[in-house]
Amino acid sequence: MFFNSLLTNFAALEVGQHLYWQIGNIRLHGQVFLTSWILLGALLVFISLGTKKMENDPKGLQNLLEFLWDYIRDLARTQIGEKVYRDWMPFIGTLFLFVFVSNWGGALIPWRLIKLPSGELGAPTADINTTIALALLVSLSYFYAGLSNKGWRYFEYYVHPTPIMLPFKILEDFTKPLSLSFRLFGNILADELVVGVLVFLVPLILPIPVMFLGLFTSAIQALIFATLAAYYIGEAVEEHH
Amino acid sequence: MLAFNFFGATEGGLFDINATLPLMAIQVVALTYILNSLFFKPVGNVVEKREKFVSNNIIEAKNKLSEVKKLEADLLTQLQSARTEAQRIVSEAEDESDKLYKEALELANNEANASKEKARLEIESQTSAARDQLSKQADDLSELIVNRLILEK
Numbered sequence: 001m002f003f004n005s006l007l008t009n010f011a012a013l014e015v016g017q018h019l020y021w022q023i024g025n026i027r028l029h030g031q032v033f034l035t036s037w038i039l040l041g042a043l044l045v046f047i048s049l050g051t052k053k054m055e056n057d058p059k060g061l062q063n064l065l066e067f068l069w070d071y072i073r074d075l076a077r078t079q080i081g082e083k084v085y086r087d088w089m090p091f092i093g094t095l096f097l098f099v100f101v102s103n104w105g106g107a108l109i110p111w112r113l114i115k116l117p118s119g120e121l122g123a124p125t126a127d128i129n130t131t132i133a134l135a136l137l138v139s140l141s142y143f144y145a146g147l148s149n150k151g152w153r154y155f156e157y158y159v160h161p162t163p164i165m166l167p168f169k170i171l172e173d174f175t176k177p178l179s180l181s182f183r184l185f186g187n188i189l190a191d192e193l194v195v196g197v198l199v200f201l202v203p204l205i206l207p208i209p210v211m212f213l214g215l216f217t218s219a220i221q222a223l224i225f226a227t228l229a230a231y232y233i234g235e236a237v238e239e240h241h
Numbered sequence: 242m243l244a245f246n247f248f249g250a251t252e253g254g255l256f257d258i259n260a261t262l263p264l265m266a267i268q269v270v271a272l273t274y275i276l277n278s279l280f281f282k283p284v285g286n287v288v289e290k291r292e293k294f295v296s297n298n299i300i301e302a303k304n305k306l307s308e309v310k311k312l313e314a315d316l317l318t319q320l321q322s323a324r325t326e327a328q329r330i331v332s333e334a335e336d337e338s339d340k341l342y343k344e345a346l347e348l349a350n351n352e353a354n355a356s357k358e359k360a361r362l363e364i365e366s367q368t369s370a371a372r373d374q375l376s377k378q379a380d381d382l383s384e385l386i387v388n389r390l391i392l393e394k
Binding site: 127129 | 255260261263264265269270273280281284288290291
């Protein structure tokens with residue numbers, strides 16, 4: 001009861017409201033797609049500009065993109081291993097860039113100024129659909145990586161080092177996407193809520209440190225998501241002896 | 242669909258899962274392909290080409306350096322052998338000239354001795370001839386004196 005009455009006071013926050021798009025009989029969260037298209041468009045423009053004139057002697061944007069590429073390669077290589085990291089680097093890099101751009105875009109751009117008929121624009125990763133989609137893609141990826149690299153021997157992983165591990169390993173296949181999606185979702189949503197509540201209560205100065213903390217959390221979450229995805233794939237392709 | 246009311250929202254809520262999920266997944270997969278062709282491949286090509294170039298250059302430089310070191314060592318041994326050879330030639334030449342000098346000295350000495358000896362013998366023979374002549378003349382003279390004295394008487 002207290003919670004509900006508190007929430008009516010915070011009506012400006014609009015938690016759990018969505019801008020519904022109806023296509024046939026499927027319903028979509030429009031605000032998620034709107035922000036993700038804007039942010040991914042910006043990302044693609046940024047990358048196209050940086051890779052337009054590639055030189056052996058990198059300058060400006062190309063330098064930044066090469067640094068990013070190197071960073072992602074190191075991440076993929078340390079987690080997945082020298083042998084197959086090359087195949088999975090684009091996926092890991094895309095996860096990292098998507099989550100990073102979504103988190104930072106959600107935190108940095110004052111979406112609240114754009115009024116929607118229902119719901120409000122924000123980080124696409126603050127929607128459970130997005131994070132579950134990413135987590136399920138990671139699950140599919142590590143199954144595919146394991147099966148394509150080791151064939152049926154992939155399932156040796158479930159009884160490694162002893163068959164006692166079998167139930168735990170099976171359980172892990174469910175907890176991995178669950179923890180991946182809820183960690184990201186929870187962190188980004190909580191950050192948005194904290195900033196929202198603080199801005200609502202004290203609109204001046206006080207939210208700024210929390211906003212910086214939010215930027216930090218956003219970056220860390222992107223790194224954690226990409227690293228864990230790479231780790232799961234690495235675990236699936238690892239050879240046991 | 243797993244959807245339950247949260248925070249009292251009448252529709253949707255925080256855990257409202259719908260078609261956004263598969264569409265977002267498709268979007269991310271498409272993004273992976275786009276980023277691969279737009280970002281990962283081209284940047285990777287450039288970076289790896291450069292890494293190869295740099296590592297090739299380093300290997301080449303290392304090879305050249307080891308070659309230079311080998312040549313340097315070669316030259317050093319050559320220099321060493323040339324030095325000992327020069328020393329040997331110099332000492333040989335010194336010995337030779339020493340020998341020649343000694344030979345010439347000996348030859349000159351012998352010649353001088355021989356001519357000295359010859360001169361001495363000549364002097365001696367001339368001295369004895371003169372002495373013989375002198376004694377003959379003395380004999381003649383003494384005979385002359387004796388004869389005159391006998392005749393006077």
